[in-house]
Amino acid sequence: MRNVYVLIVTALILNACANPKSMNDIQKSYVPETPKLTSDVMTPEVLWSFGRLGNASLSPDGKTVLYAVTYFNIEENKGYRELYSVPADGGEAVQLTNTASNESEPMWRPDGEKIGYISSASGSSQLWEMNPDGSNPEQITDIEGGINGFKYAPNSKEIAYVKQVKLDENIHDMFPDLPKANARLESDLMYRHWDNWHDYTYNHIFIAKLGAERITGGKDLLEGEKFDAPDRPFDGTEQLAWSADSKKLVYSSKKLSGKAYAESTNTDLYEYDIETGKTRNLTEAHKGYDKNPSFSPDGKYLAWTSMARDGYESDQTRLFVMNLETGEEKNYSANWEQNAEHLSWSRDAQAIFFISDIHATDEIYRVSIADGHIQRLTDGVHNYQTVEEAANGKLVATKVSMSQPAELYLVDMATGTDEPLTAVNKGLMDQLEMGKVESRWVKTVDNKEMLVWVIYPPHFDPNKKYPAILYCQGGPQGTVSQFWSYRWNFQMMAANDYIIVAPNRRGLPGFGMEWLEQISKDYGGLNIQDYLSAIDDVAKEPYVDENRLGAVGASYGGFSVNYLAGHNESKRFKAFISHCGIFNFDQMYVTTEEMWFENWDIGGPYWDKSNAAAQRSYTFSPHLFAGKWNTPILVITGEKDFRIPFTQGMGAFNAAVLQDIPAEFLHFPEESHWVTTAQNGILWQRVFKNWLDKWLK
Structure with missing residues (x-):
């Protein structure tokens, strides 16, 4: 579940945007004036008023x-x-579009004369x-059913575009005399994924020439193949790369189906x-994910x-480079334990910039192609998310x-210092008081050092006693770095006076592979003790009321809360919140979709009694300890969550009510593993706060 969050946010924002149907709608937009706040403390409404920058x-x-900015009405x-x-170099930002068509995937044409984008106008x-100043918008394609994305060839004469192609029969194809039948007939796995049922179509890449006429069709690179390229549900055109001479296109795809697809992460570059017109597999020798192809400018x-490993989605993300003349591959991560993500070539093709998590911050690094030397360029309490080299020798x-x-x-490579280029949210930020964020190193039960973030309420008074909340991270290999979330927002939680x-x-990256990998097949082991070491350490502070502690989390964090609820005999915690958390491991194994995840992290199916590691994993299932629950719990689910089906949350809630434990069940019929719409997001924050206030204040 790791490494998808940036893609998820982009996909969900687009999902939440409306598509206009008439030219009248095109004249409407929503770029709000900065509201005048009545308080300097964050509220859910303020959180959802921030502009969301992306696609730089x-x-x-x-x-x-x-770049793009999304505002929610x-x-x-x-x-x-x-x-x-x-x-x-800095200066005033210019708004290029002003429509209700929700322009997406903005991209410079390689000749610099036009900006391309997807519009539903x-x-x-x-x-x-459109022109670089936003003038003269013109429709370029008229593809039946629309397209999902595009990428220009370097010569600006061709494009690759992605559209869905129907290749499977649905129930009406099989039984045309039953037009009102509403059913599915399945015979293999992967009939649904994350938040969507398979719709009998596949993402295919097409190539077409740019010219004076609108493009109405193109060459299907995967004609007749029942595979997705880019892969669903989160991959996009970042998985397509044109060669510098515009003669070849490399793309990432997992060319497997059904059960084989569900059990494997073996994505290759083609x-x-x-x-x-021929296709060849460039990474056949590699058994795990191969993604994010990028040709050097030269x-x-x-x-x-x-x-490296098939079935392990949280394996080290390594940086590989192939010499296209010799075919030789080089692993630039061979003597390095960190991840290398968000690759970007230097303008002279002599180096690659990338982002890597180190000690719970995401920093910019540079690797020399010549000698493989990796240099850390930045150091601070922040997360960089994307990086490119500008003409001025600095990094954007x-x-x-x-x-x-x-x-x-704008980042100075020599000093690592930066200066702002945009101020999308300055008006709001200037009116808000943010709580102090500090790090501390805490001793674990096995005498290791663990980094813990502590976020204080705005206007913190060290002479007061505050309730404290233990945040349990999902993933389980998702980093607790300096991320900004519109749901699990630490400043929003702290603003409620916690x-x-x-x-x-x-189980988290940024602290070496041993620390990362320890969690697999040990869900109820050392990482649970780590949670307790952290909250107990902070609870010793004079400004923390150790009798008013709560624990909250989603996904693996939701599992963590459910597990802690069955091991709370001392009543250390007085309230729990579990969002889309695993409750019953047996049911999870046979109702989720990505079997590679269960097979790696749990160890295999519950019926394999010869598998000692798997059998041990199933002893950690929270439902086995539900009889020991003694603490109020709020359970939150989304009905379109197929990763951790919402019935897991139902089971947790029902178990609490049947034992007369105070409980609430917040169920979102139209949400999935996340909460993505404005009013549901605000509702989530209000119910979250009310529950904690009820039991901890």
Whole structure:
């Protein structure tokens, strides 16, 4: 479940945006004025008023940054996305679009003369282009059913686009005389994934020539193949890369089906030769994820990220580079234990910039192609999310922290210092008092050092006693770094007058592979003790009321809460909140979809009595300890959550009520593993606060 959150946020924002159906709608937009706040303390409504910056990219000459901002209209319960640009040397931002069409996937044409983007202004999602100043928008494609994404060839003469192709029969194809029948007939796995049932279509890549006429079709690179490229549900056109000479296209795909797909993470890179029409597998020897292909500007190299082991989605993300002339591969992570993500070539093709998690912050690194030397460029209490080199020799990067949503920054490579390029949310930030964020190193039960974030309420008074909340991270290998979330927002939780304790327990990246991998097949072991070490350490402080402690979490964090609820004999915790948490391991194994995850982290099926590791894992199932529950619990689920089916939450809630334990069940019929719409998001925050206040204040 790790490494998907940036993609998830992008996909969910687009999902939440409305598609206009008439030209009248195109004239409408929603870019609100900065509201005048009546308090300097965060509220759910303020949290959902922030503009959400994304899709940053530099112009081909490296002088201008293109980006998107999404604003949510709470009353309408939908989002509006507009496109902007700002000089890479700094200056005033320019709004390029002003429509209700929710422009997405903005991209510079390689010749720099146009900006391409996806718009639904015509009634379906199509490629449009406009001048760099936002003038003269023009529809470029008219593909039946619309497209999901696109990528320009470097010569600006062709495009690759992605659209869905129906290749499977549905129930009406099989039984045409039953047009009103509403059913599915399945014979293999992966009939649903994360939050969508399979719709009998597959993502396919098409290539078409750009010209004076609108594009109505193209060459299907996977014609007749029942595989997705890019893979669903989170991969996009970042998984497509054109060669520098525009003669080849490399894409990532997992060419497996059904049960085989459900049990494997073996995604490969495929090279399609436009002249011959032939496709070859470039990474057949690699058994895990191979993704994010990127050609060097000089056309000599192909870089990508790779995991070594099949079935292990949280394996080390390694940086590989292939010499295209010799075919030789080099693993630049061979003597390095960190992950390398969000790759970006230097303008001279002599180095690659990337992002890596180190001690619960995400920093910018540079690796030399010549000698493989890896250099850390930044160091601070923040998360960088994207990085590109500008023409001025500095880096344009997206940065967030627990105390600030995403903005663009200009980073000096020599000093690691940065300066803001955008100020999307300055008006709101200037009116808010954020709580102090500090790190502390806590001793674990086996005498190791664990980094723990502590977030204090705004206007913290050390002479008062505050209730404290233990935050249990999901993933389970999801980092507790300096992320900014619109649900699990630490400043929002602290603004409710709580001290938040967020430990980087066993199973998280940024502290070496041994620390990361210990959690697999030990869900109820050392990482649970890490949680307790963290909250007990902070609870000793004079400003923490040790009699008013709670624990909250989602996904693996929800499992953690359910497990802690069955091991709370001392009443250390007085309240629990479990969002989409695993309750019954047996049922989870046979109702989830990504079997590679269960097989790796749990060890295998519950019926394999010869598998000692798996049998031990099932002894950690929270439902086995439900009879020991003694503490009020709020359970939250989304009905479209197929990773951890919502019936897991039902089981937890019902178990509490049947034992006369105070409980509430917050169920979202239209949400999935996350909460993505404005009013549901605000409701989530209100119920979250009310529950904790009821039992801890």
